[in-house]
Amino acid sequence: MKINELYSDILTEDTKYEFKAILNPNEPLKWAKTIVAYANGEGGYIFVGVSDNRDAFGLSIEEIDKTKNLISVINDRHIFPHAKITYGMRSVDDNAEKFVLAVKVFSADSIVRYREGDFNENVYIRGDGNSTPATPEDIISLSKRKFGVDNETTDFIYSEDNWSDYIDLCKEFRNDKSAPTVKELQNEEIISKDGFAKSGLMMFKDDYSGEDSLICCRLWRGTDKTGTVLDSEKIKGPLSKGLKLALQFIERNTKTGWKKTPDGGREEIRSYPKEAIREAMVNAIAHRDYSIYGTQIDVDIYSDRIDIVSPGSWLLPKDYNEYPQGAIPSIRRNTIIAACLDVANLMERGGTGFQTMIESYKDSPEEKQPCVMIYPGFLDLRLFDKLYQAEDSFVEKSDTEKILELLKESPKSTKELQAVTSYKSRSRFLEDIINPLIEDGKIVRDGSPKSPTSVFRLK
Incomplete structure (x- = not known):
């Protein structure tokens, strides 16, 4: 009998299913690493009593009891935190003497390790039909998926001296120009009751240099990437500094000047409203998916528009265009990073950032309204140059x-x-x-x- 005769949807080993003839008690790592890998991923099944070529020969009730006891012992002694496991059985013969044991492993809330001795721990992740040791990059990515990129309590005590860039950001944009108090940060759960910084706040720390803070800014000649790059800057460091430098790059590479008025005077005008640019960059930093290794925020300035592209899928159930203009619900991918920006008076809990951008373009035609383009794995927030078709009446500052x-x-x-x-x-x-x-x-x-x-x- 083949395994698919017992479980019709199971054809072969893959990321969710693995076959084992028996579980060897003398070499537990060979099969226990699969339990660890499933717990670190989306969960999965180990089918015991099935050969590599999918023959379901089954085990006796006595053998199944011994197998379940063996799993319990190894889970208790070597797997930390312990994996959540349940069992199922299906008979492979008419007399119900032999059974396939289905070991279901649930996805864990934290990183699961296999421990041998006091100082030897290994993390495993699931591939396509195999379980492999996690690389340091895998563990970082896994940590961010399990804990959220920003909501883990660190062992670093918050002090204003180590967050001077963030303090300056708060003083610049808060209405009272003040630095946030420890009590205020605790109320927002940005730091713990004991004063320890959450991992999201650590990304605003003065010496933060993680690759996940990278912002790549480019100024292009023309309306696409076939033109020449006229100016570029790679920004890395604390998120507060990244925001500030990205805004400065955009400011120096976009037009600000005067528009002639019918009465012969002149009126100040910008290619891009300052508040729209700021909201767009804050949105990209707050909502990007920091768990996707090797990605960055891209800021591309063309002659007719700016594209601000951030990694991460669209979180809302409907497409952007299906929501009424200015009425996009607020969902926070990174709650602590968003809270840090909220404390700095740069982000509203009600999700009014898009409304602010739309308001700043209220005098522009429909084809120049801000828009969001959704692609697999990333979002493109596009702002159009309000002066692109009015250059003859524009005098640059x-x-x-x-x-x-x-x-x-x-x-x-x-x-x-x-x-x-x-x-x-x-x-x-x-x-x-x-x-x-x-x-x-x-x-x-x-x-x-x-x-x-x-x-x-x-x-």
């Missing part, structure tokens, strides 16, 4: 005008001011832009010219 406009918001450092201009050389930037503004009495410096903390402000 000079670097000096950009600096003065930026300083209206708050005092800025030399680095922050240079980031919104076309200057690559700091010395040339100071010589051509900053020094003339100081001499004309339009701006002043607070602090010594050699101090890294000195800033410029409007006079």
Whole structure:
């Protein structure tokens, strides 16, 4: 009798099914690693009493009792945390003397290891018909799937000194310009009651350098990737810094200027509303799937649009276009990362980010409205250049005008001011832009010219 005569949907060994003639008590690892691998994955079945060529010859009741007892002993002594297992039996003969034992292993909530001795533990994952040791990258990815990328409590105590970039982000965007208190972070479950940082907050820590924080920014000549790359930047580090540098890249590579009005005056206008760009980048950082190893957020600026592509499937049951405009439900893939951005006043719990983008484009035609394109494994949030077809009436702002406009918001450092201009050389930037503004009495410096903390402000 073949196994598919007992279980019609089972044809061969694969990621969910494995056949074993017997479970050898002298070499338990050979079969126990499959239990571990199933527990670390989506679960699965081991069919005992079945040969490799799918012959279901079965075991006696006595042999099945011994097999179940053996599994229980190995699970208790060597598998941590213990795997959840249930059993089923089906007779292979008319007299019900022989049975195939179906060992069902459930997916575990945490990473399961096989332990030999006090210091030797191994993690196994399931392949197509086999169980293999997990690589360090597999374990990182598995940890993120099991715990969520951001919701595991670490052994690192939160201190403002180690999160200066995040504190600066909060001070810039919070209404009261304050740093969040420990109590506030605890209330949002960003840190534990004992003060330990959650793994999501660790991604905002000043020295964070994980590959999963990578943002690749590119400026293209033309409307597709067949053109020349005019500017590019790879950003890695704490998420707060990544957000800031990505916004600066977009700012310096998109048009800001003046539109002529019918009465002969002029009106400030941008290719992309500032609030739409900020919401799009916050959304990409908050909702990307950080468990997909080797991926990054891509920011591609073309002559007519910006595509912000982030890894991760669409979480809602309906397609983006099936929801009323501005009424997309809020689902958080990364609850702690989203909470960190919420505390910084960059993300609303009600999911109003898309509504903010739509509001900023309310004066644009339908074909230029923000949109989301859904592909297997990633999302493309597209913003259109509001000035692309109106270039004849557009006068681009000079670097000096950009600096003065930026300083209206708050005092800025030399680095922050240079980031919104076309200057690559700091010395040339100071010589051509900053020094003339100081001499004309339009701006002043607070602090010594050699101090890294000195800033410029409007006079």
